[in-house]
Amino acid sequence: MTPMKIDLSKMVTESRNQASEDIDRLSTVDMLRVINDEDKKVALAVEKEINAIAEAVDVISQAFIHGGRLIYCGAGTSGRLGILDASECPPTYGTPPEQVIGLIAGGHQAIFKAVENAEDSLELGIQDLKMIGFSERDVLVGIAASGRTPYVISAMEYAKSLGAKVMSVSCNPQSPIAQLADIAITPIVGSEVITGSSRMKAGTAQKLVLNMLTTGSMIKIGKVYGNLMVDVEATNAKLVERQKNIVMQATECSREEAENALSQCQRHCKTAIVMVLTGMSAEQAKQALQSSKGFIREAIASNN
Secondary structure (H helix, E strand, O other): OOOOOOOHHHOHHHOOOHHHOOHHHOOHHHHHHHHHHHHHHHHHHHHOOHHHHHHHHHHHHHHHHOOOOEEEEEOHHHHHHHHHHHHHHHHHHOOOOOOEEEEEOOOHHHHOOOOOOHHHOHHHHHHHHHHOOOOOOOEEEEEOOOOOOHHHHHHHHHHHHOOOEEEEEOOOOOOHHHHHOOEEEOOOOOOOOOOOOOOOHHHHHHHHHHHHHHHHHHHHOOOOEOOEOOOOOOOOHHHHHHHHHHHHHHHOOOHHHHHHHHHHOOOOHHHHHHHHHHOOOHHHHHHHHHHOOOOHHHHHHOOO
């Protein structure tokens, strides 16, 4: 593997935006209107990638079901977005922290400060995957607005060599990582308000896509009932209260009934919901959920 020649002139994300060419001469309000008008285009760009995102969600959810993990890798903003998305999964969905992992070129210190030349290292991407024991059961999502980051490319090539499913999230058409990927997600958001500042529209697009990947996958493995996050962990006072509200909303029971059920099942939302809806004991509800692989509707149906 040899370092790739960089030609910024061919990247959409590096082109100049005519709408913002005089942004430094505008009033504050007009300056912000230009930014907001450009941001409005992002969701529409992501919309065009829904089919690819859906395909990715199906692959990721199947990997979860069979004991695999979702691994994000990126550099700079892209790496930080992967870490952000991964870090939100345990409190939101009660997943173990190793189920979704974000890797960033340069390691932990790069989350807060750029690490010189880390993204250009072909060795680091492979090394970081080996460090977490990446295997063919896992799914790798390479994230790079440019679509050409060497750290990401080498990680993707290594993952493919193991037989793992590999996906890409980039914002330039026909990028190297898109060509490597089994599933390429490429929202083309166009030129940035500040030329080359891909933390803006490209970063927003990446955040939207990553939200969809994890949220969609968690829904498909039973972590959501209706639109309620029924595997939320009560790690602070706000989440303790949220658990009560979730049980009340899912079952239309009183606050007292919700609290009583939660207290009987070690504050496990799903179990409490099944208890209230079926009249099962905590142990019976727990067993019903285990038999239904965590899906509340199937657990309730088993009582009929």
